[in-house]
Amino acid sequence: MSETLHYHFDVDGASFANAGRASVETKKLLRQLGVPPEVIRSISVAMYEGEINMVIHAHGGDADVYITEDTIIIILKDVGPGIRNVEEAMKEGFSTAPENIRALGFGAGMGLPNMKRYSDEMHIDTKVGVGTTIELWYHLNKH
Amino acid sequence: MAKYTHSVSIDPDKCTGCTTCLRRCPVEAIRIRNNKAVINPLSCIDCGECIRVCKHSAKHASYDKLTDLDYSKHLIALPAPSLFGQFNHMNEADYVIQGLLDMGFSEVYEVAKAAEYVTDLTRIYMNGRQSRDPVISSACPAVVRLIKLRYPTLCEQLVPVLTPYELAGKLAREKAMREHPELSPSDIKTVFISPCPAKVSWAKSVMEGQKVYVDYVTSMNDVYMELLSRMKHDEVPSPEAASEAGIVGLGWATTSGEAASLMNDGYLSADGIDNVIKVLDDLESGTVSDISFVELNACSPGCVGGVLAPTNGYVARVRLHNLRKTGGMVVKPNDIRDVDESIAAGNISDEYTEEEAFTYMPEGAPNMLAMMLAMKKAEALADKLPKKDCGACGSPTCRAFALDVVNGEAKLEDCKIRTEME
Ligand SMILES: Nc1ncnc2c1ncn2[C@@H]1O[C@H](COP(=O)(O)OP(=O)(O)O)[C@@H](O)[C@H]1O
Ligand code: SF4
Ligand code: SF4
Ligand SMILES: [Mg+2]
Numbered sequence: 001m002s003e004t005l006h007y008h009f010d011v012d013g014a015s016f017a018n019a020g021r022a023s024v025e026t027k028k029l030l031r032q033l034g035v036p037p038e039v040i041r042s043i044s045v046a047m048y049e050g051e052i053n054m055v056i057h058a059h060g061g062d063a064d065v066y067i068t069e070d071t072i073i074i075i076l077k078d079v080g081p082g083i084r085n086v087e088e089a090m091k092e093g094f095s096t097a098p099e100n101i102r103a104l105g106f107g108a109g110m111g112l113p114n115m116k117r118y119s120d121e122m123h124i125d126t127k128v129g130v131g132t133t134i135e136l137w138y139h140l141n142k143h
Numbered sequence: 144m145a146k147y148t149h150s151v152s153i154d155p156d157k158c159t160g161c162t163t164c165l166r167r168c169p170v171e172a173i174r175i176r177n178n179k180a181v182i183n184p185l186s187c188i189d190c191g192e193c194i195r196v197c198k199h200s201a202k203h204a205s206y207d208k209l210t211d212l213d214y215s216k217h218l219i220a221l222p223a224p225s226l227f228g229q230f231n232h233m234n235e236a237d238y239v240i241q242g243l244l245d246m247g248f249s250e251v252y253e254v255a256k257a258a259e260y261v262t263d264l265t266r267i268y269m270n271g272r273q274s275r276d277p278v279i280s281s282a283c284p285a286v287v288r289l290i291k292l293r294y295p296t297l298c299e300q301l302v303p304v305l306t307p308y309e310l311a312g313k314l315a316r317e318k319a320m321r322e323h324p325e326l327s328p329s330d331i332k333t334v335f336i337s338p339c340p341a342k343v344s345w346a347k348s349v350m351e352g353q354k355v356y357v358d359y360v361t362s363m364n365d366v367y368m369e370l371l372s373r374m375k376h377d378e379v380p381s382p383e384a385a386s387e388a389g390i391v392g393l394g395w396a397t398t399s400g401e402a403a404s405l406m407n408d409g410y411l412s413a414d415g416i417d418n419v420i421k422v423l424d425d426l427e428s429g430t431v432s433d434i435s436f437v438e439l440n441a442c443s444p445g446c447v448g449g450v451l452a453p454t455n456g457y458v459a460r461v462r463l464h465n466l467r468k469t470g471g472m473v474v475k476p477n478d479i480r481d482v483d484e485s486i487a488a489g490n491i492s493d494e495y496t497e498e499e500a501f502t503y504m505p506e507g508a509p510n511m512l513a514m515m516l517a518m519k520k521a522e523a524l525a526d527k528l529p530k531k532d533c534g535a536c537g538s539p540t541c542r543a544f545a546l547d548v549v550n551g552e553a554k555l556e557d558c559k560i561r562t563e564m565e
Binding site: 031033038045 | 511516522
């Protein structure tokens with residue numbers, strides 16, 4: 001049986017100031033573990049986008065990081081509005097972010113595409129009115 | 144890869160084990176063991192923060208003493224730009240140059256002048272660059288080491304140009320060889336006057352096969368004391384020696400000076416090691432947009448705030464500002480133009496590689512699985528600790544303590560305030 005490390009972070013939906021904290025903390029842990037730098041950078045990019053999405057679009061949620069010797073899985077779960085059309089949401093530049101959020105520099109519509117680009121596998125499970133769960137997978141052995 | 148030689152160290156006779164530095168070290172390199180602070184050389188970045196905060200003067204930096212210099216050699220002083228902000232009632236940089244000559248240096252080559260060349264080289268480099276990721280200044284060695292150890296994927300964004308003092312050493316030596324054919328290369332010694340331990344360490348840690356541009360690194364404090372007694376700016380109306388650096392180069396002494404000198408649209412500058420870390424995290428997650436250049440200084444407000452600089456950095460900044468306003472310095476555009484592509488080719492540094500990336504892995508943790516097991520145990524242990532992060536155990540946080548215990552570097556009994564432990 002393989003060992004699994006698990007870390008949990010609350011993603012505070014009420015504050016932009018704390019957005020990104022879970023990915024910074026995760027990065028520290030992965031560095032300590034000796035995870036390859038390129039994987040850390042990818043996780044840092046993808047997880048940050050996921051965290052920001054939870055704050056902007058879903059009033060926050062939970063970030064869970066599972067680490068085994070050969071795989072890292074990041075699960076970002078919220079009980080927000082859900083994504084109506086995933087295919088559309090995945091398009092570069094597509095965004096439903098309101099004007100006030102865009103004024104802050106968010107809402108460029110690059111978050112989901114970048115999460116896909118910066119992960120080995122991305123799985124989106126979403127239901128309108130129920131919430132969204134996104135899994136980001138990283139296979140360490142292929143690196 | 145040669146060993147990194149640290150400038151920052153601890154005087155065990157003075158250290159009381161008070162935990163101040165323990166909690167302020169930005170990379171958690173310090174532990175208190177047997178009531179004395181010890182620094183982990185693998186993770187220390189020589190930022191000098193622990194020297195700054197120690198109330199018992201137990202932390203110090205090592206460097207070459209002025210008495211170590213061999214004055215029979217052709218000694219070239221390389222004053223850092225920040226030196227010019229150290230003096231009260233001084234409106235001309237020329238007094239500093241004259242003072243250095245009076246101290247016994249054969250020549251002075253201003254690092255500020257080399258900084259102007261670095262600005263130019265950086266501009267050339269940026270113009271020819273394909274990537275849209277911002278480039279990061281490589282001038283602060285504490286920041287460069289932090290990037291190598293903790294943000295290795297950002298290494299490729301570091302400007303691959305020699306730092307101003309290295310370039311100053313190189314150009315000064317070449318100039319002296321040209322002007323003094325009678326001297327053999329070993330007769331010429333370059334002496335950098337440093338505001339910080341980071342630059343001492345950087346200069347002393349020259350990697351194998353790499354050229355040495357700076358022979359000695361002295362402390363700005365020491366030089367300042369010597370200069371004070373020699374600089375007679377009350378009596379001498381105008382010294383013979385003339386400063387050659389312009390406002391562009393002097394500006395490097397304070398934060399934003401380097402970035403502004405590039406005359407580029409989008410730049411970001413930050414100082415103070417904690418702020419630097421925040422910016423690096425953002426750079427790593429790719430959230431910084433519309434920025435082409437990033438200047439990061441471990442000290443606030445820039446090198447004038449280095450721990451080997453005697454004057455309060457904010458006071459020094461005002462003085463530098465006044466120095467420029469009263470016209471002591473003029474821009475010398477022709478000097479800057481001197482730099483052409485051929486010099487550029489010769490002054491590009493290839494040090495910014497990822498070689499050191501994993502030196503923060505604790506010994507005895509040879510692979511990820513072993514480290515995972517250790518961290519899992521540590522996590523379980525940390526859950527039962529008081530979570531006060533008090534530092535009394537000798538580790539900076541309860542979490543760090545837990546891992547230290549698991550790694551056999553600390554004993555559970557070292558935690559004096561644990562309550563519900565079984
Ligand atoms: N966690 C989420 N909950 C609800 N909707 C989301 C979530 N994440 C993304 N979306 C939807 O997908 C769209 C595209 O997301 P993204 O590519 O990150 O762009 P942006 O966040 O800039 O709008 C968002 O505008 C939003 O409508
Ligand atoms: S010099 Fe900086 S990194 Fe090194 S021990 Fe002191 S505070 Fe930590
Ligand atoms: S900011 Fe300047 S003085 Fe401070 S550590 Fe970096 S190079 Fe040295
Ligand atoms: Mg987004």
